[in-house]
Amino acid sequence: MFSKLREHADFKAKLEALNRSLATIEFTPDGTILDANDNFLAAVGYTRAEIAGQHHRIFMEPTDAEEAAYTAFWADLRAGKFQAAEYRRLAKGGREIWIQATYNPILDGAGRTRKVVKFATDITAQKQRNADYEGQIGAINKAQAVIHFALDGTILDANQNFLDTVGYPVEAVRGQHHRMFVALEHAASWEYADFWQRLNRGEFQSGEYKRQAKGGREIWLQASYNPVFDASGRPFKVVKYATDITAEKLRTADVAGQIEAIGRSQAVIAFTVDGTILEANQNFLDAVGYALTEVQGRHHQMFVEPEHAASREYQAFWADLRRGEYRSGVYKRRGRNGREIWLQATYNPIFDMSGRPFKVVKYASDITANVQARLEATAATKQTLDNVQAVASAAEEMSASVREISGNMAQSKAAVDDIHQRTQAADQATTQLQEAAQAMDGVVQTITKVAEQINLLALNATIESARAGEAGKGFAVVAGEVKSLASQTTAATARISDQIVQMQRISGDVVGLLATISETVTTVQSYVTGVAGAIEQQSAVTQEISTSMQTAADGVASISRSLDRVAIGGI
Known part of the structure; x- marks a missing residue:
């Protein structure tokens, strides 16, 4: 009980x-x-x-x-x-x-x-809490590649993201060792053995890892190896969460290679957004003549003239860079001991993940020798411009003189043409005069014949008057008068004939002279025409030369202005 x-x-x-x-x-x-x-x-x-x-x-x-x-x-x-x-x-x-x-x-x-x-x-x-954990694990499985290992590295399971990354089905990896994803020499290394020993001790591992996918294809994973502990606090498996960063790694390598190439070929210097120097490569240091320790931590203004460093323009330059605005140009700078250098440079704001500029990287080429050569070329160009302008001015004056000579020759040609026409008209008039003299000679010959007939009639009348005696005396007187008139007519006709002969002889001389003058005028006319044509052609050529010289002067002036702009110092 x-x-x-x-x-x-x-x-x-x-x-x-x-x-x-x-x-x-x-x-x-x-x-x-x-x-x-x-x-x-x-x-x-x-x-x-x-x-x-x-x-x-x-x-x-x-x-x-x-x-x-x-x-x-x-x-x-x-x-x-x-x-x-x-x-x-x-x-x-x-x-x-x-x-x-x-x-x-x-x-x-x-x-x-x-x-x-x-x-x-x-x-x-x-x-x-479990739902939260499961949700997080589910989210991780959706977003990341996940694989589970035993502590000895044997693969227990893998999600689809991981399988897609390595290119294997789950049956091909389950039960295999993790070393299937690493190069043989790495799998045999002390470093790889130590890696798994650390995980067996429960030590978390993370980093970027080079791995091999199916077919030996190289991949890069951003991964964490996470020991999972039992209720006693002892690790009993390892879960790996990974992201495939192969493409990003290639892009990073490409960018790094490009930056390295730029660093080999150009002068590079980095600043904070307020202009404090962070670092500079050897090319830049060689250009300015300083060591890195002499510039690091100092302000950019050490490379510019003091009056320029104090200017509003310089302050605005850095304000623009702080706002993320890119700048490029040709800049006049000071090296060690105030030595003048010229840089063809770009100032490039670098942005953080929030899009805010946090530093400025300058890429530059030392063009000091080129700028000095340009400055010398500018001076030579200005001298050439003066010479070309002088030649252009002389060519313009020569063109004006040629135009004046051309005008005078044109007037001379017109005068010679007028003389030629008048000579031809005089020649025609002389020919008409000769023809009239010839016609008058015929008339004189006719008069002479008439006088001879009258003379013969007077002689006959005298004979008949003598035969007539006293009755013929009056007729004899008339006959004598007629004979006298006939004699006078004959004498006058002889003188007229002599004058006509003389006029014909003079007319012939005039015709000969006019013909010679006409030939000479024709020759002179051909000469004047040729000279006028040559002068006209010379005038066109001279005008073309004058225009070309003016164009050359404008071109040289443009080159001079361009060289001046190139040689002008920047910020």
Whole structure:
């Protein structure tokens, strides 16, 4: 009897201990709530009076309570079948809670269920943590390549992202060792063995890793190797989270190669956005004649004239760079001991991940020799310009003189043409005069013949008057007068004939002279025409030379201005 009492007390103490540590609720076999302890009431947020006599379904979603599985759940409990699991339930106000619970049928002496006692633990916070962890792991699996290893490096599992990265199906990697992804010489190295020893000690590893995909294809992974610990704090596997950075690595290598190439061929210096010198390569240091330690930490203004460093223009230059504005040009700078140097340079703001400029990199080429040559060329060009302008001016004056000579020759040609025409007209008049003299000679010949006939008639009349005696004296006188007139006519006609002969002789001389003059005028006319044509051609050529020289002068002036602009110092 005493032992039964002790067992009963022991059993009661155990129930009280469970009641203190667990949430407890009792139901009839059909699910009607009989009672609940304070732990359970605190978990669901109800008072005892609010739930006593209610059915268990008040803790369920209405749709879940209507399902066949819920009906079967209570049927199994009535049949005395124990139930245990994690359950989603609704607290007061529809708040979701999760419980780890056991539903325990309490049997009577006949083996029938007389009530159901539920012991529960509120695991809502743990469930939410687990959901958070699972969500994060799910997100990681979506975004990253994940692979699981045993501590000896044997592959346990891999997600699809990892398999796509390495180009293998899961069957080809599961059970294989991690060394299938590394080069043979690296797998045999002390470094690789130490890597896995560290992981076995539970040491986290991360970095960029060169690996081999299917077919020996080179890939680069940004990865972390994460030892996973058991409840005793001992590592029991390793999970690797990785991102394929092969393309980025190639781009980085390409950019680095380009920057390295620029660094070999150009002078490079980096500044903070306020102009403080951060670093400079050897090309730049050689150009300015300083060592790195002499420029690092100093301001850019050490390379410019003091008056320029104090100018508003210089302040605006750095203000523009701080705003992220690119600048380029030809800049006059000072090297060691104030030595003048010229740089063809670009100032390039570098932006951070937020798009804000955080430093300025300057790429430059030393063009001092070129600029000095240009300055000399500018001086020579200005001298050439003066010479060309002088020649152009002389050519213009020569062109004006030629135009004047051309005009005079044109007037001379017109005068010679007029003389030629007048000579031809005089020649025609002389010809007409000669023809008239010839006609007058015919008339004189006719008069001479008439005078001879008259003379003959007078002689005959004298003879007849002599025969007539006294009767013929008067006729004789008339005959004498007629003879006298005939003699005078003959004498006059002889003189006229002599004058006509003389006129014909003079006319012939005039014709000969006019012919000679005409030939000479024609020769002179051909000469004048030729000279006028040559002068006209020379005038055109001289004008073309003058235009060309003026164009050359404009070109030389343009070159001079361009060289002046090239030689002008910048910021």
